[in-house]
Amino acid sequence: MIVVGGGAIGLNVALELASRGCEVQLLDRGTIGDSASRVAAGILPPANLQSATDPIDQLRGLSHGLFPSLAERLANLSSIDIGLRRCGGYYLGTTPGEIAVMTGMVQYWENLNIQCERVSIDHLRKREPRICPWFAKQSDSNDTAAWWVPDEYQIRTPDYLRALQIACQKTGVAIGEHTAVDRLRTTKTGAAVSCENRWFEADRVVLCGGSWSGLLSPELRLERSLIPIRGQILVLKTDHPLLRSIVNVGNRYVLCRDDGHTIIGSCEEETGFVCETTDGMIDALHRFAVGMLPELESAMVVERCAGLRPLTFDGFPMIGKVPDISNVYIAAGHYRSGIHLSPATAVCLADVMMGQTPQVDLEPFRVGKQQFAS
Numbered sequence: 411m412i413v414v415g416g417g418a419i420g421l422n423v424a425l426e427l428a429s430r431g432c433e434v435q436l437l438d439r440g441t442i443g444d445s446a447s448r449v450a451a452g453i454l455p456p457a458n459l460q461s462a463t464d465p466i467d468q469l470r471g472l473s474h475g476l477f478p479s480l481a482e483r484l485a486n487l488s489s490i491d492i493g494l495r496r497c498g499g500y501y502l503g504t505t506p507g508e509i510a511v512m513t514g515m516v517q518y519w520e521n522l523n524i525q526c527e528r529v530s531i532d533h534l535r536k537r538e539p540r541i542c543p544w545f546a547k548q549s550d551s552n553d554t555a556a557w558w559v560p561d562e563y564q565i566r567t568p569d570y571l572r573a574l575q576i577a578c579q580k581t582g583v584a585i586g587e588h589t590a591v592d593r594l595r596t597t598k599t600g601a602a603v604s605c606e607n608r609w610f611e612a613d614r615v616v617l618c619g620g621s622w623s624g625l626l627s628p629e630l631r632l633e634r635s636l637i638p639i640r641g642q643i644l645v646l647k648t649d650h651p652l653l654r655s656i657v658n659v660g661n662r663y664v665l666c667r668d669d670g671h672t673i674i675g676s677c678e679e680e681t682g683f684v685c686e687t688t689d690g691m692i693d694a695l696h697r698f699a700v701g702m703l704p705e706l707e708s709a710m711v712v713e714r715c716a717g718l719r720p721l722t723f724d725g726f727p728m729i730g731k732v733p734d735i736s737n738v739y740i741a742a743g744h745y746r747s748g749i750h751l752s753p754a755t756a757v758c759l760a761d762v763m764m765g766q767t768p769q770v771d772l773e774p775f776r777v778g779k780q781q782f783a784s
């Protein structure tokens with residue numbers, strides 16, 4: 411089988427198929443794991459498979475449950491610890507709009523039996539003393555509310571991708587980097603993709619090209635199904651981590667890894683396929699983080715980066731067989747949750763490809779239903 415695209419989705423799909431005994435070749439036009447997946451903060455918000463009714467929440471719940479065993483397996487195969495940690499998350503609303511959104515979210519989590527508790531300023535102050543000055547200032551306005559969500563996890567995304575790559579290699583996946591797929595065709599016995607007129611054939615092809623998946627071939631008729639939404643991240647470094655938990659404020663967040671790296675994100679920008687950082691946004695993220703944690707003022711800037719999240723119009727990723735084209739499958743469009751959803755996507759897609767019934771019904775993720783009207 412051929413998997414096109416070596417982000418979190420393609421790597422997981424390749425590993426899952428190889429683990430089930432398939433011969434797998436993974437092709438990427440650049441270096442493995444160097445696209446949107448590398449930029450991702452690595453936040454795994456709470457989820458509960460047992461109580462989830464929404465299809466995305468079911469996929470999220472399945473992934474949530476798979477992560478601990480996947481982390482262990484990756485550590486065994488690659489000797490890399492991906493930093494999976496149940497660090498918990500604080501969710502703050504600092505404006506009436508943010509509080510309203512969080513109130514709805516909290517109600518939704520309660521329906522799913524996901525633990526979420528409204529907490530006082532004192533609670534937050536005790537647990538995260540370094541954010542006090544910022545928080546005290548905000549609370550003066552009486553417009554701030556905070557919730558504590560213990561079942562939020564973090565992983566170190568670059569380590570996750572490296573571990574997946576090594577695990578793939580150890581499981582027999584042949585990896586071809588700098589191989590940009592530019593055509594696709596079906597053959598008598600399967601399907602084939604080409605890179606500058608060099609054809610790669612297999613019994614089946616799985617397309618995992620992230621935001622670019624719809625552009626892989628006009629035959630797919632998916633050009634208008636995926637919209638790239640840019641997100642930017644700032645990475646700072648301090649001697650010690652300044653927070654124990656992830657702090658989410660509206661659509662921004664600060665996350666500290668154990669090694670002192672602080673990840674600050676993010677934003678949602680429609681810039682087509684332009685994937686660069688901008689001074690204005692990086693400055694805004696820096697101001698936001700320093701406002702919360704004044705010690706970050708003097709922290710070293712390690713990296714500023716941007717990635718394109720693949721968005722579909724109904725918010726559901728497409729996972730399954732491409733209609734009307736034999737032996738071609740796709741897994742793309744995971745938007746803000748591609749890291750979190752990657753293990754369950756791979757397991758369910760592999761089930762479908764092997765003729766088994768997946769644990770989560772993939773009908774809501776049917777390929778083609780995400781087509782935009784022209």
Ligand SMILES: Cc1cc2nc3c(=O)[nH]c(=O)nc-3n(C[C@H](O)[C@H](O)[C@H](O)COP(=O)(O)OP(=O)(O)OC[C@H]3O[C@@H](n4cnc5c(N)ncnc54)[C@H](O)[C@@H]3O)c2cc1C
Pocket residue numbers: 414415416417418419420437438439440441442443444445446447448449450451452453454589590591592618619620621622623626640641642643675676716717718719720741742743744745746747748749750751
């Ligand atoms: C700022 C930011 C923060 C995020 N934070 C989180 C988070 O905390 N948690 C979470 O779950 N998600 C997060 N995400 C979302 C997550 O990063 C994406 O959903 C996920 O990376 C999508 O993975 P993917 O494998 O589909 O795509 P990508 O990672 O983009 O990989 C696609 C791959 O396909 C390759 N490719 C494309 N076209 C071709 C071609 N023609 N031939 C060969 N190869 C090709 C590319 O080179 C690339 O390697 C974040 C995203 C951003 C931008």
